[in-house]
Amino acid sequence: MRNLLLLLAAATLFGCGSNTNTNEFSIASVAEDAPPMARMAADSYAPSEKTIEQSPEQNQTAGQQKIIRNAHISIEVENYEESRPKLDSIVRIHKGWISSENLNNYEYRITNYITIRVPSASLDPIINDLHSIAKRIESQSIQSTDVTEEYIDIESRLKNQREVEKKFIGLLKRTDSIDEILRIESKLAEVRSQIESIEGRLRYLNNRIDYSTVNLNIYQKIDFKFVPEPMESFWERLKTSIHKGWKGFVSFILFLIRLWPLLIIGSLATYAFTRYRKNRSKPSIIKRKAKRNNKKSTKPSKVSDTN
Numbered sequence: 001m002r003n004l005l006l007l008l009a010a011a012t013l014f015g016c017g018s019n020t021n022t023n024e025f026s027i028a029s030v031a032e033d034a035p036p037m038a039r040m041a042a043d044s045y046a047p048s049e050k051t052i053e054q055s056p057e058q059n060q061t062a063g064q065q066k067i068i069r070n071a072h073i074s075i076e077v078e079n080y081e082e083s084r085p086k087l088d089s090i091v092r093i094h095k096g097w098i099s100s101e102n103l104n105n106y107e108y109r110i111t112n113y114i115t116i117r118v119p120s121a122s123l124d125p126i127i128n129d130l131h132s133i134a135k136r137i138e139s140q141s142i143q144s145t146d147v148t149e150e151y152i153d154i155e156s157r158l159k160n161q162r163e164v165e166k167k168f169i170g171l172l173k174r175t176d177s178i179d180e181i182l183r184i185e186s187k188l189a190e191v192r193s194q195i196e197s198i199e200g201r202l203r204y205l206n207n208r209i210d211y212s213t214v215n216l217n218i219y220q221k222i223d224f225k226f227v228p229e230p231m232e233s234f235w236e237r238l239k240t241s242i243h244k245g246w247k248g249f250v251s252f253i254l255f256l257i258r259l260w261p262l263l264i265i266g267s268l269a270t271y272a273f274t275r276y277r278k279n280r281s282k283p284s285i286i287k288r289k290a291k292r293n294n295k296k297s298t299k300p301s302k303v304s305d306t307n
Contacts, residue, residue: 066151068208069123071142074217075134080110083133087114087218090129094122096214108224116214123212130216138217151205158198165191 077083091098096118103112118126123142131137168188175181232240256263 064148065146066148066205066209067120068145068147068205068212069120069142070213070215071123071127071140072215073127073130073140074138074219075130076136076138077133077218077220078135080112080218080220083218083220084112086133087130090126090133091116091118093129094118094126096122096126106222108222109219110222111217111219114216114218116216117211118214120210120212123214126214130214147205147209151202151209154198154202154205158195158202161191161195161198165195 088098096116099115099117101112101114104110116126127140127142165188168184168191171184172181172188175184
């Protein structure tokens with residue numbers, strides 16, 4: 001078990017470290033106090049001179065610059081409808097394609113924002129051809145980014161990780177312990193995940209290096225002319241208004257008819273409440289009438305006494 005842990009540590013340090021003496025010192029320090037067999041195994045997985053030396057592909061990359069070139073250009077054309085077929089023809093001639101576009105048609109201006117992808121070698125020729133269809137070049141800029149150092153570093157990391165993967169696969173073939181197999185497979189999964197990430201970044205860089213992006217803004221200015229909207233005659237508008245008013249009245253009546261259950265319930269509730277108030281107020285009305293009658297009956301007697 002101790003030998004296996006030492007081998008895993010040595011392989012992991014080998015894969016994650018750079019091609020410097022620091023990596024060799026880390027592996028050597030791990031193996032310093034280990035048993036002789038484990039030390040021999042660690043030495044066998046330490047970076048060799050063949051690993052440290054650059055491969056012919058890396059030497060070729062080092063001698064060739066990796067540059068990402070993109071352009072932004074804004075041009076005015078005399079007639080957009082006539083210039084668009086010419087633009088499509090220019091893109092096809094240079095073996096490119098349009099990845100996106102956004103067309104806006106305003107009263108004063110027709111504008112289309114187009115993203116074009118072309119082989120990097122065709123960037124300058126396509127810009128020159130775009131000038132040929134332009135009435136006026138409003139703006140133009142070209143950006144160049146050197147990614148040679150990053151590209152070489154990624155290639156080196158990828159090569160090291162693949163070597164680590166091979167060594168872990170060799171360990172799997174030589175062990176029979178289930179526990180050791182699980183540990184190695186866990187490390188192998190981590191290494192393969194790093195390889196996929198590095199390969200993805202390398203594919204992205206290759207795509208950006210091999211193909212340039214042209215962000216094109218092509219537009220046409222339009223002389224604004226006021227065109228009054230055609231209006232209907234007075235009698236036509238009057239008939240339309242009467243028709244809409246009648247439709248609104250019918251809709252209102254139908255809406256009320258839809259509410260007939262509520263109307264019935266509301267009418268019954270109002271009738272019941274009115275009857276209730278009338279019945280409740282009857283005793284008080286009778287009392288008031290009785291008081292009035294008493295007052296009338298007492299008045300003549302008082303008059304007779306005075307006489």
